[in-house]
Amino acid sequence: MSITILVVDDNESIRFTLKEICQYAEWNVLEAGNGKDAVTLFEKMNPDLVLMDYHLPNGDGITTTKDIRKHNEHVPIIVLTVDERQEVADSFMKAGATDFALKPIKAPDLISRIRLNLKVSKLTEEHSSAFVDKGIKQDTLMSIKNHLLYQEEAITIDEIKESLPIAYQTVHRYLNYLEGKGEVEVVSQYGKKGRPKNRYRLI
Structure with a gap:
């Protein structure tokens, strides 16, 4: 670990x-x-x-x-x-x-x-771990949080995936977990067409 x-x-x-x-x-x-x-x-x-x-x-x-x-x-x-x-x-x-x-x-x-x-x-x-959530591993969580910490602006999942050896779906799941805990803010960026692109930053 x-x-x-x-x-x-x-x-x-x-x-x-x-x-x-x-x-x-x-x-x-x-x-x-x-x-x-x-x-x-x-x-x-x-x-x-x-x-x-x-x-x-x-x-x-x-x-x-x-x-x-x-x-x-x-x-x-x-x-x-x-x-x-x-x-x-x-x-x-x-x-x-x-x-x-x-x-x-x-x-x-x-x-x-x-x-x-x-x-x-x-x-x-052992009996009061903060990481008891199913499928959430501390190593992966810290890698994503550490990467976000040093970003000056909110970034996309693709940008995170490019820097870390973590699959897109995994990054998305961990960001949702962090958002649920109030540790990450989601910034929706609207373009001229299509769905808005979400960017993420630590609160």
Whole structure:
């Protein structure tokens, strides 16, 4: 199963390092440089795990953790910070973080922590999975959502199919599923003749 990690840190070089580590472990990576973007990205993409910094613009890590918890009770949130104070760790755990580590963290240690948190999360969610809908696979859903995320304008099913190795009927079914969940907007484009052409974009 494809795993997606959301890296939240205002330091671009740290985000790059964390991204390299995650990609080495063959995980997909989403990036956010502040709390507000992190929550927006989380709502749209529903990643499998979050790596959270403490000091962030537009909402610090604790506030951002609380906001993410409003949308998902189970996703693992691993805090990475240089702040050694116990009260900071306690505040994060109270906000809903699942793990806490001091920077700089070595790549093997981080990978081990992520794997452990994912394993625990999977056990927790076995009976309350968000992907229980018949025929909906998380890998395919994330591929389509990830593709839509980076489009500046609404696009057609054909345009999605050209970029992803997914059949037209499958793309259509997943877009209908996402529309039903209120995550995708359908934009009808009317031409001079024939039926309107539907375009899709993430909300």
